[in-house]
Structure formats: C-alpha cells, structure tokens
Amino acid sequence: MTALVPSSKSTSISNNPLSQLSKISWAWRVTLGYLTLMLFLPAVALMAKASTVGVGEFWRIATTSEAISAYDVTFITALIAALINGLFGTLIAWVLVRYNFPLKRLVDAVIDLPFALPTSVAGLTLATVYSNNGWIGSLLAPLGIKVAFTRLGVGVAMLFISLPFIVRTLQPVLQEMEQEVEEAAWCLGASRAQTFWRVILPPLMPALLTGVTLGFSRAVGEYGSIVIVASNIPFKDLIASVLIFQRLEQYDYAGATVIGTVLLAISLLMLVAINLLQAWGRRYE
Amino acid sequence: MNKERSWIKGALIGGAIAYLALVLLIPAVNVFVQAFKGGFGAFVSNIGESDFIHAVELTLLIAGIVLPINTVFGLCAAWAIARHKFPGRALVISILDIPFSVSPVVAGLMLVLLYGQHGWFGSFLEASNIKIIFALPGMILATAFVTMPFVAREVIPVLEEVGTDQEEAARTLGGSDWQIFWRVTLPNIRWGLLYGVILTNARAMGEFGAVSVVSGNLAGKTQTLPLFVEDAYKQYHTQSAFSAAVLLGCLALVTLVLKEILERRTHIKNVDEA
Numbered sequence: 295m296t297a298l299v300p301s302s303k304s305t306s307i308s309n310n311p312l313s314q315l316s317k318i319s320w321a322w323r324v325t326l327g328y329l330t331l332m333l334f335l336p337a338v339a340l341m342a343k344a345s346t347v348g349v350g351e352f353w354r355i356a357t358t359s360e361a362i363s364a365y366d367v368t369f370i371t372a373l374i375a376a377l378i379n380g381l382f383g384t385l386i387a388w389v390l391v392r393y394n395f396p397l398k399r400l401v402d403a404v405i406d407l408p409f410a411l412p413t414s415v416a417g418l419t420l421a422t423v424y425s426n427n428g429w430i431g432s433l434l435a436p437l438g439i440k441v442a443f444t445r446l447g448v449g450v451a452m453l454f455i456s457l458p459f460i461v462r463t464l465q466p467v468l469q470e471m472e473q474e475v476e477e478a479a480w481c482l483g484a485s486r487a488q489t490f491w492r493v494i495l496p497p498l499m500p501a502l503l504t505g506v507t508l509g510f511s512r513a514v515g516e517y518g519s520i521v522i523v524a525s526n527i528p529f530k531d532l533i534a535s536v537l538i539f540q541r542l543e544q545y546d547y548a549g550a551t552v553i554g555t556v557l558l559a560i561s562l563l564m565l566v567a568i569n570l571l572q573a574w575g576r577r578y579e
Numbered sequence: 580m581n582k583e584r585s586w587i588k589g590a591l592i593g594g595a596i597a598y599l600a601l602v603l604l605i606p607a608v609n610v611f612v613q614a615f616k617g618g619f620g621a622f623v624s625n626i627g628e629s630d631f632i633h634a635v636e637l638t639l640l641i642a643g644i645v646l647p648i649n650t651v652f653g654l655c656a657a658w659a660i661a662r663h664k665f666p667g668r669a670l671v672i673s674i675l676d677i678p679f680s681v682s683p684v685v686a687g688l689m690l691v692l693l694y695g696q697h698g699w700f701g702s703f704l705e706a707s708n709i710k711i712i713f714a715l716p717g718m719i720l721a722t723a724f725v726t727m728p729f730v731a732r733e734v735i736p737v738l739e740e741v742g743t744d745q746e747e748a749a750r751t752l753g754g755s756d757w758q759i760f761w762r763v764t765l766p767n768i769r770w771g772l773l774y775g776v777i778l779t780n781a782r783a784m785g786e787f788g789a790v791s792v793v794s795g796n797l798a799g800k801t802q803t804l805p806l807f808v809e810d811a812y813k814q815y816h817t818q819s820a821f822s823a824a825v826l827l828g829c830l831a832l833v834t835l836v837l838k839e840i841l842e843r844r845t846h847i848k849n850v851d852e853a
Binding site: 335336337340382385386390393399408413415418421429454457521522536554557561564 | 588591592595596598605613651652656658663669673675677680682683685690691692693697698723778781784785786787788806809817820821824828830832835836839
C-alpha cells in the first residue's frame, strides 16, 4: 500500500488530466518491472541455457528412455486423473447445485481443501492413508492393489490436486442453467437419458472441458504431494518434475534445463488451450 | 416416478460423498488423527524440537516478506489491467497466470539458472559475497514467484464490477489520487483484496516444490515447515512429520473458514446491490 505513496506526488497536478495518465503508467511501471524481474528474466535464463545445449543434444536429452517414461507417467496419469475428475466433478457439482442434504455447506467448503492444504501435507497423508497398513490401503492390499509408492499413488495425488478445478468451473454454469428447459424436454417426451445427453450436457461442455484442462494442467505441474506418495523410481512412477529435481541434484544442469523447457512449453500450450476454451464458453453466456 | 427420482437423488449424493471421502475427507481427517495418535504430550514434545521451531519461524518470516510485496504488486497489476483497455489485455492476464501453470520445480530451476553458482549472476554474486540459492533470498524469490498472481486475480474482477463511476465522482469533487485510493477504491475492493491476500498467505506458507529446489533443505537453517514435513517423513520420524502437518492443516482450515466468510460477505453485498 505504501507503494502508492509516490502517486500522491502528482496531487499538485491532480486537476491536470495528465495526472490520471501518470498514475496509470506508474502502476504499469511497477507491474512490468516486477514481471520482468520475477517472471521474464528467469524464463529467459531457462531458454538461454536451453539454447546453449544445441538442437541435436536437446533432442537426445529430451527423448532419452528415462525422460520418455517420465512424460508417460506424468501426462498419461494426469489425463486419466483429469478425466476421472471430469466424471466425479460433474457429479459433485450437480449434487451441490441441485440437491439439498445435511451438511451441504460443509461438503461445499471441503472442495477447496486442495487449494489450501500444503502439498507436502497432502503427500504425507495420502502416503499414509493409501499405504498397505493405512485406512484405505489396508482394504485394497488383500485385493492385490498397491496405491502408495506406485503409479496409482501418483494418480491419487493428481485426483486430489485437480478436483476443485473441475467442480468450481462447473458450479456457476450449472447454477445458471434453467431447470425449466429440462422440464420442457420431459414434457415433450424426452427420456431421462435423452434429457441429459441432449439438453443438460451440451451447454455444460465448454465449462467441463475448461475444468478438465485446468485440472490436467495442474496435475502435470504437481510436485510436492507426488514426490512423497511415489517411490520415484525411473520407469515406474517417476514424474517429469521429479526427474528435473534429480538432474539438478546430480548437477546435470543441461539435463534439468532441457526437461524443464519441455514442461514449460507444454504448460504454456495448456494456458493457450484454456484461454481458447474459456472464449468458447463465453459464447454460451 | 417420484419414488424413482428420490432413489436416483440418494444414489447421486451417496456417490459424490463417497468419492469426496476417498480423495479428500479421509486423508484430511487422517492428518489430525495421526498427529495426536501418541497423545497430546507427544505432540507437544514434537513441536518443541529446535529444528521444528526454526522451521516455523522461517515459514513465518518468508510469508511476512512475500505477502506485502505481492500485495502491492497485485494491486498495481490489477489496477493497470482493470482500469485500462488495451489490445493484448487477455495476453497479459494469461502471462500473469504462468506461475500457476508451470511446475514449481521448473520455477526453482529458473532461479538456480539465474542466481546459482553457474547461473547468469553466479560469478557476480560470488564476488560480492551474496548468497541467494541455498539461502533465504532464494526461498523468498521462489515463494514470491509461485504466489505472484493471487491478489491481482481476485482484485481484477472486483475492480471491473465496481466500475469507475465513484472514482470519477470523487475526482470531480477534488479528491487527490491518494484520497481516492484510500476512501473510494480500497473500500470497494477490500473483500476481494483480503481474499487474495489470504490465498497468497496459504500458498506462501505451504509452498514446497519451488522452495525445496532453491533451499538445499538444511534442517535448522533453510528448512520451512512444508520441507520439514517431507524431511521428517523420509527419516521415518512420521510422528514429528504429522505434528508439523497438523499445524499446516490448521492453516488450511483457517484459510477455508475465512474464504467461506469472505465469499458470504461478497455474496451478500452483491445481493444488496442488485
């Protein structure tokens, strides 16, 4: 708040239309300065380092079998987790918007837990609950299902972290949907299934896709909970972020940079995709 | 028909709650149960360890430094974006979101490449005897990076909704920029701002990935509370890991409660205005 003090210097010319301009450009200067220092400079450092690696070498490091397996574990697991949450997130959003039941407010508030709970705590508790002698893990162990310290554990951590994105994107859209349209569909003789597929789902699609993409992008970027819940063994449950971390620990800066650049590029692509999806969603408003 | 409907309703609610229990509720409850499994005394003795106390202090210190910086930046960015129509506005908002979408490890890596021993400023920093990586400044930079967008993201929509009418009226009545900000703009955006600050705080105190890359994770030196949780767990001190986790769990609970209160306030406000 003290940062706005210098703008009071312009009070002497406050009757001058220029003061408005100088204030705006002042806020802009802080914004651009901070973004440059904190965001652009580090990003440029990463890309500059990547460019010193050379195209052939970059490709070789980016496609080593260990890296490919890490992409596989990261992206495929994140995609599956996002899709599962697409299904259950829709169900949860539907139940929260359409039905009344005891403790509904509490359930609604709990959805945001992954936003608020530090990732290392999430990893710790998931590793305990889903371990072979944990509350849920001990029920699954007799069935031969191991969750903690396997790729399944990575998936559960990704489910945890991406759920709120889908529910919170869908809720407002569901809220605005008029139930009369569904009732009209029923009156016109549509079955429950037809109403769902033809009337409810289409307007929900942009929000659902946006939510799933947001959740996927968040799951891809997740590190803290996964590094704890997984065993981090290459070719088994090692994700790309952990691979970068391990490369850094081995002082292999080129290796870390190349995989980091690949991840950054994919994050930026996801960001573009999310923006396009949101623009598409606004057409329905 | 009605009977069938209520059957479907029950099944849907049951399914939703069961899924939430598996993924969110049981793990959350587990934190508290595990922390107090050895009784309250064990918990108290765990949080009395010197490494633990140092981790708490460091976490509070970093949040205390990052919070004001990112609040000021967030206000400036929100003002610049919301009060200014220009081409490429959507792009700027997207750029602001980068810290959320990029893996925190990549964020830490970028800082290492800039300020680390072999980084751009490495030799300069070494010559002037400034340590950033594996020291407090790096941890502050990493935390500031990952929490950068919160305030701006919460304040931009509020600023847009409030509009410029009141500010313009105040200006016509001779208010200075400073007066307008304190008396008109700030009261209008206060709940959104507070919300952003609370989210920034939760993430700043809970950040793990980016901080763990740049901190070196030395117990009693560069170990924050989330790093302490992982370290203790890896050393099979599960009990002290959960003692630290329960503190962070309480932070999450407080954050959620405040968030709920603020959402209700802003909602009520909207209803009043409508």
